[in-house]
Amino acid sequence: MSHQVTGLRAWLLQRLSALYLSGYLLWALVYFSLHPVNDYAAWRALWMQPSMAIGTALLFIALLVHAWVGVRDVILDYVRPPLLRLSLLALLWGWLLVLAVWLARILTRVTP
Amino acid sequence: MTIPSKRPVFFHLLQLQLPVTALVSIAHRVSGMVLFLALPAAIWLLDRSLNDAEGFAAAGHMLEGWPLQLAVLVLLWALTHHLLAGLRLLLIDAEIGVERATARRTAWAVGIAALLALAVGALWL
Numbered sequence: 001m002s003h004q005v006t007g008l009r010a011w012l013l014q015r016l017s018a019l020y021l022s023g024y025l026l027w028a029l030v031y032f033s034l035h036p037v038n039d040y041a042a043w044r045a046l047w048m049q050p051s052m053a054i055g056t057a058l059l060f061i062a063l064l065v066h067a068w069v070g071v072r073d074v075i076l077d078y079v080r081p082p083l084l085r086l087s088l089l090a091l092l093w094g095w096l097l098v099l100a101v102w103l104a105r106i107l108t109r110v111t112p
Numbered sequence: 113m114t115i116p117s118k119r120p121v122f123f124h125l126l127q128l129q130l131p132v133t134a135l136v137s138i139a140h141r142v143s144g145m146v147l148f149l150a151l152p153a154a155i156w157l158l159d160r161s162l163n164d165a166e167g168f169a170a171a172g173h174m175l176e177g178w179p180l181q182l183a184v185l186v187l188l189w190a191l192t193h194h195l196l197a198g199l200r201l202l203l204i205d206a207e208i209g210v211e212r213a214t215a216r217r218t219a220w221a222v223g224i225a226a227l228l229a230l231a232v233g234a235l236w237l
Contacts, residue, residue: 040165
């Protein structure tokens with residue numbers, strides 16, 4: 001495992017994804033206060049914009065990376081037996097992969 | 113290889129007096145786990161809202177009924193707390209607000225702001 005994510009790299013990924021997540025959230029808060037979406041057509045139309053598709057794809061990546069580092073830290077802090085620890089980390093990987101596929105399918109379905 | 117430790121261990125949770133910074137830190141972790149556990153529900157809701165007009169309407173009607181309202185309020189608190197406590201840590205990483213007095217003040221501010229968001233959400237629902 002020479003490409004294990006070291007403490008420093010994970011720390012950096014957590015911070016960078018945090019910046020993107022908070023920036024996106026702020027944008028969404030402002031955008032939806034100014035342009036409330038009241039019907040399905042408007043909601044779908046919003047997702048047809050390429051900027052929305054790219055920005056949200058990045059959001060999903062940042063979200064999964066952020067969740068990965070965070071839950072990994074929790075597992076490393078509290079779960080000591082090596083086998084259980086490895087199993088939980090593998091489970092986390094699998095779970096995030098499932099979510100990633102799900103999110104990718106949503107995005108490819110609604111974007112042009 | 114473990115050395116038998118002689119350090120005192122005191123884990124009486126009701127008598128431990130943790131500083132506010134520690135409480136906000138613990139709540140940061142708890143809220144993060146709450147948000148992680150809520151991910152499938154949130155993605156499912158997004159999926160449904162984008163599926164068809166009925167799904168969009170159904171997603172909008174989710175807030176009727178108290179069990180889901182309660183869940184949304186918990187998530188509102190978790191998101192606000194996690195976001196603000198996280199921004200506080202980013203500032204501390206940048207060496208802003210590291211002094212103990214300031215760190216305590218900002219911790220109070222984060223904890224109270226998240227509870228305020230919860231209160232506003234409860235009134236609004």
